[in-house]
Amino acid sequence: MLLILLGVLVLHLIILILLIVSTAASAWKIGGDSSTDLWYNCMSSNGGVHCKAASNDDWIQAVQALMILAVLFCFFSLIAFLFQLFKLVKGGRFFFTAIFQILASLFVMCAAIIYTVMSPDDGMAYGYAYVLAWVAFPMSLVSGLIYIVLRKKE
Template sequence: MLLILLGVLILHLVILILLIVSTAANAWSVGGDKNKDLWYSCLTTNGGYQCLPASNEDWIQAVQALMILSSLFCFFSLIAFVYQLFRMVKGGRFYFTAIFQVLASLFVMCGAIIYTVMSPDDKFYTDFGYAYVLAWVAFPLCLISGLIYIVLRKK
């Protein structure tokens, strides 16, 4: 049982790191010497690095908010898991933790979908970057983790 709890805890920490990196990294859209993320649009010219704030469009602000919410809910889920691990009666299930984790999963999915649909077709940004991919990787892991918490019992 201890190994299962340790494995779930490590999975949760990995998901939290993925969400934080995908929210903060400057690589949601890449192309040549340009990088674009949720916060800045950066350009490398003549050895210099110039960043401008992201646009004030509603969709990018929605993605920013959803990614921050997903990171916060994942963190709160981790705190709830540790709290329930030590305070819950034997045989209890981690429903509260599972709800927070599933909500984090839904938030990251909605944020990534909005970014996919609404990101402009700019000829300079040809590919989605690693931060975008990390967000999509965090989504199923977060959902699976939430489902594990629903099934998991304290023994």
């Protein structure tokens, strides 16, 4: 049982790291000498990098908010798991943890879908941060489903 709990905890930490990196990294779209993320549009020229703030469009602000919510709910899910691990009665299920984790997965999925649909088609390729967001979605969904099935045993 200890090995299962350790595995679930490691999976949860990996998901949290993926979400943090995909939210903060500046590689949602890359192309040539420029990169775009949720916060800045950067261009490298003359040996330097020049960044300007991302547009104030509603869709990018929605993606920013959803990714921040995904990180927060994943973190709250981790705290709920650790709390329930010590306070939950024998045989209890980790429902609060599962709800927070599934909400985090839905938030990251919605953010990635909005970014895919609304980002301008400017010939740039999707970067690793965008891919990490899509990888974090099924992992957090599976993690939430594992928490629903998981029971506390002595």
